[in-house]
Amino acid sequence: MEYLAGEYDVIVIGTGHAGCEAALAAARMGCKTLVLTLNMENVAFMPCNPAVGGPAKGHLVREIDALGGEMGINTDETNIQVRMLNTGKGPAVHALRAQADKKLYQARMKKVLENQERLDLKQALVERLLVKGESVEGVVTRTGAVFKARAVVITTGTFLRGRIIIGDVSYSGGPNGQAPSLGLAESLKEIGLELGRFKTGTPPRVNRRSIDFSKMIIQPGDEKPHNFSFMSRKRYREQIPCWLTYTSEETHKIIRENLHRSPLYSGMIEGIGPRYCPSIEDKVVRFADKPNHQIFLEPEGRDTEEMYVQGFSTSLPEDVQIKMLRTIPGLERVEMMRTGYAIEYDYLPPTQLKLSLETKKIKGLFSAGQLNGTSGYEEAAAQGIIAGINAALYVRDREPLILKRSDAYIGVLIDDLVTKGTNEPYRIMTSRAEYRLLLRQDNADLRLTQMGRSVGLVDDERYRVFEQKSRLIEQEKNRLAETSVAPLEEVQNFLLSKGSSEIKQHTLLIDLLKRPEISYADLRRLMGDFPDLPEEVAEQVEVQVKYEGYIKRQLEQVERFKKLENKKIPEWIVYDEIKGLSTEARQKLNKLRPLSVGQASRISGVSPADISILLVYMEQKRREAPEEA
């Protein structure tokens, strides 16, 4: 018996990292929002490693934060260790990474959802989507509750027809012992969406008390931990170390002897797994000459003895897993608490989506997160906030927020997914970004907070902080460009002591700062009377001045890129009508229906000549019907 249980502006299905951001974004933008979870205990759950951030992923977290999302603050409030990685490799690839306390992370996020104005959090299994004509209307739960809404965001992760595989054992299920979702997959197919199948995996968890850390190398956090959020001011926290050890020859021997029992090699797994997250058996086979592989032991939280065995993802049978673990130095007497497993699940090939993350087929239906073929909490959250924002804008009949590849890693991520699709679970990487020197983690707020403000997600306090920071940066850059230093002996000595060359005449501070060997802190030491600026402002000034040449170059590239990006392709375009397009280009364009000429040019199989013909055709059409267009 179905009954009308409520009417909303936006419904979000799922409370993983995508669902949480989507629901919060929609509610904070003023929409009456419902978020449904399969299990109230699993809000913002981390089914895999207890870490947030790292190269490109940390960039995503900063960007989510800059737009007004929750992941950054939530990580800052609950982490147990923080490290800034890549510090020696250039400002664009500095990457913040935090070890999370899984339980705390969940608890705090749940509390934020519960206390958010206009947001209802309910436990329910969605069986079916309600679709009328070409538009979504709401959802129906297993218990017959009908919730209506103009926009629905699906963020069901790996739950759709999930199947767990451990060696020769396999059963239907979601991650970490939860129930899978079966009905919704059918419902998606019924409304005409295609589904594909992916695979991923997770390593075993072990009891800290059974580990001999004296045989491992300690991995402490940074002495001065950074925060993800531009709003966090927290500086000190008690940190818990991780530990490094290595597999041994014995480990590899056991793996080789048991390969025939691996579902990957027996053909039991059909889904495609990610290359960057290979199982240990995969590593041993593919890199046979490597005598050992590194293994990190990472605490799952402050109040638990469970430790995550990073680098040891496996779907070998349980008995083999235990045997393998005990060949690793420090784990000779280890007790396994949870068994590693592989999970196969349905995903929605993302080429069926628009850049707004709305499905091309059904109006008002959005999709975000692992369901779209990605992997990673950060990738999920990044799509979640965009889907939430665009669901809210859709309800208001406003234009969607689309971040360009030159705006943010989020833009790179979504454009890659929607334009190119993916044939393995997609992970963001800094090498995927063309304009990496512009998309730094230190300037995410300068890139995105204004956009977050325009759509109504950035609150007054965040906006005030942002404005003040921008102002201070400009002031300080101007000051450095106006202040000069004379070629006095003490100045020359200072320069020489830094391995720099002497100056011949009065020299502007900004020009000194451009020298690779002179830092902002050096200038402060040299001059003495420097303004007392927040660290992040000084950092920003330094990066902007020092890398000006490269930044300028990338800005020029972006200008060229934007020209094609801003050339919109009208929705009514009929590719079959365009003579001269290559057959492959025609098929791809018909299938993907890119929004702009720039997007079209990134589709594989669409050549520059095809683009030229498309431009001429568009101009032809525009002139034929100048009034209506």
Add this chain to the structure above:
Amino acid sequence: MVDDTIAAISTPIGAAGIGIVRVSGRQAIPIVEKIFRSLKKRKLADARNYSLLYGHIVDLEGRVIDEVLVSVMRGPHSFTAEDVVEINCHGGVVAVRKTLETVFRAGARPAEPGEFSKRAFLNGRLDLAQAESVMDLINAKTEKSLKVAVNQLEGKLSVEIKKIRAELLELLAHIEAGIDFPEHDIEEVSRSQIEQKTRDILGKIDALIDSAGTGKVFREGLRTVIVGKPNVGKSSLLNALLKEKRAIVTDIPGTTRDVIEEIVSIRGIPLKLVDTAGIRETEDLVEKIGVQKTKEVFEEADLVLFMIDASTGITEDDRDIFRLVKGKRNLVIVNKTDIRRDIDISDMEKYVEKEDVIETSLLHGRGLDKLEARIEELVYSGLAAGQEELLVTNIRHKNALEKARRSVEGVLKALDAHLPTDCMAIDLKEAYDSLGEITGETVSEDLIDQIFSRFCIGK
């Protein structure tokens, strides 16, 4: 893309006479200004629309390339509705090509097939009825250039470019893997390793640029062989090319030296003339041609000057020789046309282009001009045999190589300035993409594939 400035030769390239280099785009006037010296010291920027300015095109080092007339047409009153500058060159093929190259160096980029027309249409200069023909034009020209590209790609150039790209990718992937997976035990590339590899790559790019177009010909000379039956006039040709009467071979055929080489300069192009003693006045011609030494000479030849005697018509001897040389780049020289002109060379015509048949009367010094002009044209259009093999004949390719070179130099500069590796990655990636323009491969997935296949990465 729509905003940058493009250039191309807008007239079919003929052997002599006028050729026009057309430059179109926002920077057209400033770009040509950089390389144009008006005789009356006038500035292009001040020139009236459609007026002609007389002066010289000079290269960026200030050397004069050609005497030219330049006209300025400002948008929207031009063919493309953008600022257009047309350079009318007078010095023949060579000058036109050199001028175009100089325009590229000054900041324009090569026009895509049909791009002038495309711009004209997009900017409203052509009417709707012409849209279809613009699309056809893009198509036809693209197909043609693709064909050329494919031919070239099957050759050595693509092999070389792919090698360099593979090296760039390897270095880049190593750097990037370290950046994207900092905590995996990937051995970091040291700065000295980066420097060494980068210098190595730079050397290889340089070698390719050197070979571009005329590079090798000018360095090593165009290996040219004169063949023909006895008494056809080979010595006369040789001497005419040497421009002095002197015996360059011994009197006794095939006895003292097997091969004689002489270098002569034809319109500035060094021709390495190879005479084969073996094919000189002997009785048993074909047998002699079969000897190993002679074969080698043919194999190495970039150009064969095959002489026929118009007074005797085509004989069996001629056919025998032609069979041996028809695979090479041939110029057929029909000599002694003062005696008789109407000889039938139809058996050879299917192997030889019309422009490659040259009538001469060496005794009266006639036809030599045409021969020299044709040789010059072959060299500058990259059609001489040695050039096909040696790679870069296409100005677009050369441009791409030079772009790649600048990027690779950027890496060395960054190393020098102690900049971090992610700055170098930008340049490496640019170099990789520039070279990819030549082979048509710029998909960035290469990098990711390389990272995952080479490094053991994962959690």
